[in-house]
Amino acid sequence: MQWPAFKWSADDKYVARLNPGQSISVYELPRMNLLDKTSIKIDGVVDFDWAPASPKRDGVKEYEQLFCYWTPEIGSNPAKVGLMSIPQKRFVSDAKLHWQSDAAYICVKVDRHSKSKKSQATTLEIFRVKEKGVPVEVVDTIKDTVINFAWEPKGDRFAIISTTEPVGVTAVAPKTAVSFFCPEKAKKGQQVGNFKHLRTLDKKNSNAIYWSPRGRFVVIATIANTQSSDLDFFDLDFEGEKPESDKDLTANLQAMNTADHYGVTDVEWDPSGRFVASWASAWKHSMENGYHIYDFKGEALREEPLEKFKQFAWRPRPATLLTKEEQKLVRKNLREYSRVFEQEDADRGASADLAVVEARRRMLEEWHSWRESMEADVLEEREVLGLPKDPHAPLLEAYTKSLDTASDEDRVIEEIVEEVIEESEEVLA
Incomplete structure (x- = not known):
């Protein structure tokens, strides 16, 4: 149990306590009533703290107190730092932390709401952990809501998925855009160049990013969507001709194939990075359960419908003996x-x-x-x-006899003779 057990807001009108890993309970003073009669559920929350003074944010006229909290990385969900407004219980800002697999970078994805609260912008801040002084680079300010971010394993490129529509449970999946980022070619004195936008693919329904464990190849998928179930396969080191606009970048993006797996709920690469499995789990729905296997280019190798199919797992790849x-x-x-x-x-x-x-x-x-x-x-x-x-034999013998007995009258013999009648010679003067 953490101490102090209760933490006070800056104006002493609220006191709050942490329920580790579950929620934060905020009480109104002096009656000690639980705010809105419910605790604020935050899965995995580890700690929180009130702002030391009453904030006066630009464009916000209503009374509020702020506290921030953080949750560690849980499974595939990144670590997160959030800012909440009380008594409205409204998320003011949200920051998620995404580590690169070799701990060379950490990206802080900060989501900020507009003054009208109707839109949200995202800023990507990358800390270069292995460089002297841990410099910070602000990559881009994205006007849309970023719903997914993923680093290339053992690499320095990343992909994001963003949307302009509200995020949440809706009957129709929101339209999304998939964007790729990569460093410029390193200049003199640089280890890695500055991060630049490579390409954006609009009008998609994608909501998940799956990098090959070996890097280079990535699957952009539409998961748990009854209206779309695309699996887009991309190569970021395409060996063909590079566009002139990308000459100074460390990537050459090429779409290789698009597969379709209706009802797909999960996607996973095999440890070697050569094959991809997608499956529709009966734990999530009962429509067309089963699994598909593709090669890294997106060519279908196997399609196996199985009633009540639930889970797929690749055999772990053993460490090299060399x-x-x-x-x-x-x-x-x-x-x-x-x-x-x-x-x-x-x-x-x-x-x-x-x-x-x-x-x-x-x-x-x-x-x-x-x-x-x-x-x-x-x-x-x-x-x-x-x-x-x-x-x-009898037929041939009869035919031969008929030819031998034919009379001479039946035969026509023609003879052509050439004869010189007169010959003369003239001398021309």
């Missing part, structure tokens, strides 16, 4: 290994072709053998019936 020196040697000789593997693939293909040819030759020999046996049976039957061995 030392760092052996891994370096493998990378150094990767082209040589590739040639060997390509030759083995070619040999397998040739052996497969040879097997097909042999099978066809065997079938042809079997047919010839069958035909010879049939001809022998027919010949035997003709001998028993007293018929000639060759049924065509």
